[in-house]
Amino acid sequence: MTEQRNGGAAVVESLAAHGVDTIFGIPGTHNLELYRHFTANGVRAITPRHEQGAGYAAEAYARVSRRPGVAITTSGPGLTNAMTAAATAYAESQPVLLVSSGMPTGAEGRDLGQLHEGKNLSGAMNQIVAWSRRVTSADEAAEAVTEAFSFFTGRRPRPVHIEIPVDVLEQAWSGRPRVAAATAPPAPDPVAVGRVAELLAAAERPLIIAGGGAVDAQPEVTALAEALGAPVVTTVNGKGVVDEAHPLSVGASIRLRALQKTAADSDALLVVGSELGDSDLWEGQIRGRVVIRCDIDPTQLHKNCPADHVLLGDAAATLRGLIEALPSKPAGGVDRSAPLRAACQEEAAADAGVYAEINAAVRAALPTQTILVGDSSQVTYFGSVHYFDLPGPRRFCYSPGYATLGYGLPAALGASLGRPGAPVAVLLGDGALMFSVQELATLVEQRLSLPIIVVDNGGFREIEDQETARGIAPLGVELHNPDFSALAAAMGAKGIRTTSMTDLSDHVAAAVDADGPTLIHFDIR
Incomplete structure (x- = not known):
C-alpha cells in the first residue's frame, strides 16, 4: 500500500x-x-x-x-x-x-x-x-x-x-519534524537557598514532606534528610521518594493526624513538590512554626499552607544546593522518625482493618521492585498507601486527586509497557474492577504476566459506609457481581477464587511468572 x-x-x-x-x-x-x-x-x-x-x-x-x-x-x-x-x-x-x-x-x-x-x-x-x-x-x-x-x-x-x-x-505534507528544545526549569535564588540552609541546620525539629514533584529527587531528599536527621513523610504521589524501609521514612502518612500534629510543632517544615491538597490531607491541614516551600510551579508556593520561605526551582537541583550550603554540623539528629512512624501506623490501622493484612500478604509474595497499581478502592487508600512499602518512587500507580474508579486495569497496561520487564501487580476492589473489566482482554492480548487481586466486599463499601454515617439506608451500593474467576477464564486469563490469606500469597507469587494475567478473586464478604 x-x-x-x-x-x-x-x-x-x-x-x-x-x-x-x-x-x-x-x-x-x-x-x-x-x-x-x-x-x-x-x-x-x-x-x-x-x-x-x-x-x-x-x-x-x-x-x-x-x-x-x-x-x-x-x-x-x-x-x-x-x-x-x-x-x-x-x-x-x-x-x-x-x-x-x-x-x-x-x-x-x-x-x-x-x-x-x-x-x-x-x-x-x-x-x-x-x-x-x-x-x-x-x-x-x-x-x-x-x-x-x-x-x-x-x-x-x-x-x-x-x-x-x-x-x-x-492534507499533503512535505515537511520534516522539528525536535523540541528542552525548557530549562527555573533556577532557585542562591541567596534564598543559603538562608534556608542555615535555618534547616539550626532547627531542632526539622520535618520534610515530599510530594509528587519530588519523584525524581530521591537521592537528594534522602541525603538532605540524613544530613538533618529529619523524618520524611510523603504524599501519595510522592510515595517511595525515600525508601520506605529507610529509618527516616514515615511513609505516605500525610493524611494522619499524628503526622499533622508533628508538622505543626516543626521549627523547620520543608515541603518539596506538593500542593498539600485535601485529597492527601482528608480535611486536615499542614502547618508549621516555620514553613519552607520548594516547587517548580510558582502558583504552588503558598497554596493551602502559606510559606515563610520559598524556593522556586526543580526539586533535585534545589535540594542539591541546600545540601552544599549546609553547615558541617546541623543541630538536628534526635531520632524522631521511629516513634512518629509507629504513631502513624497505629492510627492508620484503625481504618485499614483486613486491608493491612491483605497488603502485607501481597507485598510478601512480590519482588521488591514491583510496581503496584491500585484504584479508588478501600484496599488501596486504607491499605496499600500505608502497608505496601516501596523502595523508590514511580512504583505506585493510583489516582488520589481525581479519585476515579476504573483506573486500575488500564493503568496496569500502561505501567507494564512503560517499564518493560518490571514486575507489575494490581490490587483493587470489586467495584473498581467492574468500571473497566473489559481491559482484562487487553492484558491477555498483550500477554502480560501480572497478578490482579480483586478484593470483593460486595459493592461500593466506602459509599455504603458514608450513607450509614449520614443515617441513610444503603441504596445503590450493594451490587451483583459476576463469577470473577469464570469471567477471567472466559477472557483468556487464569481465574482463581480464594478466601485464605495464605493461599493468597501463594497465588500471587505464582502469577508473577505465569504466561499471561491471573485474576485472583479474594472474597472478604
Missing part, C-alpha cells in the same frame, strides 16, 4: 522524532490517517477496549517511565470517552499528550449533523487540560506536537490535547 506523507505523517513522524514508540488508542473512521503511519515509524499501536482506558494507560505509562504518555482517539465520542482520563492526568500532574481527529475545517460548531460532530470539543478539552489546540494545517499539526514536548520539560507536568481536522490529516 502506498504510504502518503500527509497530515497523519506530520503527527506520527513528529511523535517518533521525540522518542515515542508506543501509543494507546482505538482506530476509528476519522483517525485512520494517523494509523497509516505508525508501523513505518516504529510506533506500536496498543488497542485498549475503551478510550478512557487508553487515557489511563497513557497516564500510568508516563508515571512509571518518566516519558510522556500518548493517547490517540477518533473524533466526537472517542475524545469525550477519554476526557475523564485527561482530567485525571491533570489532577495528578502527569505529562500526557492526547491527539484526536476533529470535524473538517470550517464545519466545526455549525451543527450540520455530521458523524461524531460536537459543538466545540477542543474548547471543552481546554477546560480540562493545560491547553488544547485545534490546528489548521499539516505543518501546524507537526509544530503542535513539538510545542507539546517542549511544554513537558522544565515545568510542572500536565496533559495537553491536539485536535486535527480530518481534512488536515489527509
Whole structure:
C-alpha cells in the first residue's frame, strides 16, 4: 500500500522524532490517517477496549517511565470517552499528550449533523487540560506536537490535547519534524537557598514532606534528610521518594493526624513538590512554626499552607544546593522518625482493618521492585498507601486527586509497557474492577504476566459506609457481581477464587511468572 506523507505523517513522524514508540488508542473512521503511519515509524499501536482506558494507560505509562504518555482517539465520542482520563492526568500532574481527529475545517460548531460532530470539543478539552489546540494545517499539526514536548520539560507536568481536522490529516505534507528544545526549569535564588540552609541546620525539629514533584529527587531528599536527621513523610504521589524501609521514612502518612500534629510543632517544615491538597490531607491541614516551600510551579508556593520561605526551582537541583550550603554540623539528629512512624501506623490501622493484612500478604509474595497499581478502592487508600512499602518512587500507580474508579486495569497496561520487564501487580476492589473489566482482554492480548487481586466486599463499601454515617439506608451500593474467576477464564486469563490469606500469597507469587494475567478473586464478604 502506498504510504502518503500527509497530515497523519506530520503527527506520527513528529511523535517518533521525540522518542515515542508506543501509543494507546482505538482506530476509528476519522483517525485512520494517523494509523497509516505508525508501523513505518516504529510506533506500536496498543488497542485498549475503551478510550478512557487508553487515557489511563497513557497516564500510568508516563508515571512509571518518566516519558510522556500518548493517547490517540477518533473524533466526537472517542475524545469525550477519554476526557475523564485527561482530567485525571491533570489532577495528578502527569505529562500526557492526547491527539484526536476533529470535524473538517470550517464545519466545526455549525451543527450540520455530521458523524461524531460536537459543538466545540477542543474548547471543552481546554477546560480540562493545560491547553488544547485545534490546528489548521499539516505543518501546524507537526509544530503542535513539538510545542507539546517542549511544554513537558522544565515545568510542572500536565496533559495537553491536539485536535486535527480530518481534512488536515489527509492534507499533503512535505515537511520534516522539528525536535523540541528542552525548557530549562527555573533556577532557585542562591541567596534564598543559603538562608534556608542555615535555618534547616539550626532547627531542632526539622520535618520534610515530599510530594509528587519530588519523584525524581530521591537521592537528594534522602541525603538532605540524613544530613538533618529529619523524618520524611510523603504524599501519595510522592510515595517511595525515600525508601520506605529507610529509618527516616514515615511513609505516605500525610493524611494522619499524628503526622499533622508533628508538622505543626516543626521549627523547620520543608515541603518539596506538593500542593498539600485535601485529597492527601482528608480535611486536615499542614502547618508549621516555620514553613519552607520548594516547587517548580510558582502558583504552588503558598497554596493551602502559606510559606515563610520559598524556593522556586526543580526539586533535585534545589535540594542539591541546600545540601552544599549546609553547615558541617546541623543541630538536628534526635531520632524522631521511629516513634512518629509507629504513631502513624497505629492510627492508620484503625481504618485499614483486613486491608493491612491483605497488603502485607501481597507485598510478601512480590519482588521488591514491583510496581503496584491500585484504584479508588478501600484496599488501596486504607491499605496499600500505608502497608505496601516501596523502595523508590514511580512504583505506585493510583489516582488520589481525581479519585476515579476504573483506573486500575488500564493503568496496569500502561505501567507494564512503560517499564518493560518490571514486575507489575494490581490490587483493587470489586467495584473498581467492574468500571473497566473489559481491559482484562487487553492484558491477555498483550500477554502480560501480572497478578490482579480483586478484593470483593460486595459493592461500593466506602459509599455504603458514608450513607450509614449520614443515617441513610444503603441504596445503590450493594451490587451483583459476576463469577470473577469464570469471567477471567472466559477472557483468556487464569481465574482463581480464594478466601485464605495464605493461599493468597501463594497465588500471587505464582502469577508473577505465569504466561499471561491471573485474576485472583479474594472474597472478604
